[in-house]
Amino acid sequence: MTPNNRRKLLFLIPLAVFLLLVGFFLRGLNLNPREVPSPLVGKPAPAFALPVLADVDQKFTPEEMKGQVWMLNVWASWCVSCRQEHPLLMDLAHSNKIAIYGLNYKDRLQDARMHLQRHGDPFVLTAVDADGRVGIDYGVYGTPETYVIDREGVIRYKQIGPLTPDKLEQTILPLIRELQG
Amino acid sequence: MTRRICLSLIVGLSIVAATATAQEARPLAEDPAIEQRMIKLSEDLRCLVCQNESLAGSQSGLAEDLRREIREQMKAGQNDREIVDYLVDRYGDFVLYRPPLKPTTWLLWFGPFIMLLGAVTGLVFYLRRRNRRVPEAGLSDAERHRIEALLNQDQDRS
Numbered sequence: 001m002t003p004n005n006r007r008k009l010l011f012l013i014p015l016a017v018f019l020l021l022v023g024f025f026l027r028g029l030n031l032n033p034r035e036v037p038s039p040l041v042g043k044p045a046p047a048f049a050l051p052v053l054a055d056v057d058q059k060f061t062p063e064e065m066k067g068q069v070w071m072l073n074v075w076a077s078w079c080v081s082c083r084q085e086h087p088l089l090m091d092l093a094h095s096n097k098i099a100i101y102g103l104n105y106k107d108r109l110q111d112a113r114m115h116l117q118r119h120g121d122p123f124v125l126t127a128v129d130a131d132g133r134v135g136i137d138y139g140v141y142g143t144p145e146t147y148v149i150d151r152e153g154v155i156r157y158k159q160i161g162p163l164t165p166d167k168l169e170q171t172i173l174p175l176i177r178e179l180q181g
Numbered sequence: 182m183t184r185r186i187c188l189s190l191i192v193g194l195s196i197v198a199a200t201a202t203a204q205e206a207r208p209l210a211e212d213p214a215i216e217q218r219m220i221k222l223s224e225d226l227r228c229l230v231c232q233n234e235s236l237a238g239s240q241s242g243l244a245e246d247l248r249r250e251i252r253e254q255m256k257a258g259q260n261d262r263e264i265v266d267y268l269v270d271r272y273g274d275f276v277l278y279r280p281p282l283k284p285t286t287w288l289l290w291f292g293p294f295i296m297l298l299g300a301v302t303g304l305v306f307y308l309r310r311r312n313r314r315v316p317e318a319g320l321s322d323a324e325r326h327r328i329e330a331l332l333n334q335d336q337d338r339s
Contacts, residue, residue, distance in 0.1 A: 036229065039273040106242065132246050139271040141229035141243055 038139055038158045045072070045149050046137040050127035053104055053112055060101070060127045062153060069179045071100045072147040073123070074135065076107040077115035079143040085162035086119050092168070093122035098148075098176050102126030105135050105143055148172060150179045215255045222261050223248060226268065227276050235278065 040046075045062050052058040062072075073089060075082040093100055102123035104112045109128065116126070129135055138147070141160075148157040157175055159167065220237050226247075228239035236244050236251075247268070254264050268276050280286050320328070 036273055036275045039270060132243070133250075136246060136250060136271060139273075141272065 035160050036141075038155075038160075040139050040147075040155050041158055043155060044153050045147065045155050046134070048127070048129075048134045048137065050103075050129055050134060053102070053109070053116075053126040053128050056109070056128065060125060062149070065099075065101075065149065066153055067151050069098060069151060069176060070149055071098050071176075072103055072138075072149060073100055074103045074105050074138070074140050074143050074145040074147075076105045076143050077111040078107065079105075081162045082144045083119065085144055085164075086122070088163050088165065088168065089122040090120050097173065098180075099124050103134065103138075104128050105140060106130065106132045146172075148175060148179070212256070215252060218255055218261075219248060219251050222264065223251060225278050226265075227278055229272055229276065236276075 047062060049059045049061045052060050089100060092098065100123050102125070104126050106129070109130075112126070112128070116123075127134075132140075138145075139158075144162055146159040146163055147155050150156050156179060157172065159172070163172070223236035224238075226236040228234045228236050228241060228244045228247075230241040230243050231239050234241075234244075236247055251264055254267065259267075265277070274280055274286075280289060282290055
């Protein structure tokens with residue numbers, strides 16, 4: 001290579017650095033900062049024993065779900081985007097593809113019951129986490145959040161924010177089929 | 182007389198009632214040492230709801246819950262390391278404003294130094310090459326004659 005050609009190549013270095021930066025920005029700016037990868041995926045679902053919304057004298061623990069693939073949906077009556085995903089949960093519940101359990105997060109009993117009366121109840125049952133402690137154990141920071149838990153009680157997927165038909169069809173339902181199969 | 186007794190009784194009771202509610206209202210800040218430790222620790226932690234705020238400064242419900250959690254764990258004798266691990270286990274490294282050093286964060290930690298090293302190396306190469314080229318940049322005889330002619334012209338005019 002002649003020295004002249006080599007000098008021309010030197011001029012390409014800033015361009016290469018620039019393209020690299022553009023690549024980083026394209027990736028970084030398209031990521032949703034609210035979607036933080038959960039360290040809980042692949043780990044056993046934290047244990048709890050919480051009262052059931054329909055009858056607070058009863059308790060629900062995830063232990064009971066061993067041997068089943070199930071979904072835990074964290075919701076609250078004050079959570080606006082929970083309303084947005086609610087019809088989707090209703091459809092999913094009617095399809096009988098998976099058992100959906102609710103975790104009512106930092107809510108008032110009356111409000112929570114009213115919410116399910118008004119919009120329909122997609123949950124087999126809802127556990128009441130009034131002070132949000134179980135929410136902390138599950139790393140909840142933005143309702144709604146949805147967990148897919150396998151037969152061994154291991155969290156296999158976590159959705160932060162409302163479910164969307166795309167996410168459900170392309171990611172969650174295939175995963176559920178695989179786990180159930 | 183009875184009126185005065187009644188009055189002082191009412192005043193006395195209301196003072197007792199006032200102090201009683203005052204104490205009830207702040208059960209969490211009873212230990213200033215723990216409070217200070219909690220604030221110092223949570224200044225380095227990110228609030229996940231409002232991500233530009235620290236856990237110490239955020240008013241969000243989750244931040245309040247987490248501060249309560251930190252306080253309680255401190256009271257239970259947990260050290261700072263254990264509490265941070267507890268939070269990282271649940272929310273991931275994202276809660277830390279000071280990311281840990283591990284293979285996935287090498288680029289983050291060392292990237293700026295690598296870029297600095299690259300820039301300095303480039304500068305050294307460039308300066309060396311320029312030094313070598315400076316002697317070549319002398320004037321040719323024709324140019325020197327022209328300069329002298331121009332300078333002389335200037336002197337003639339003044």
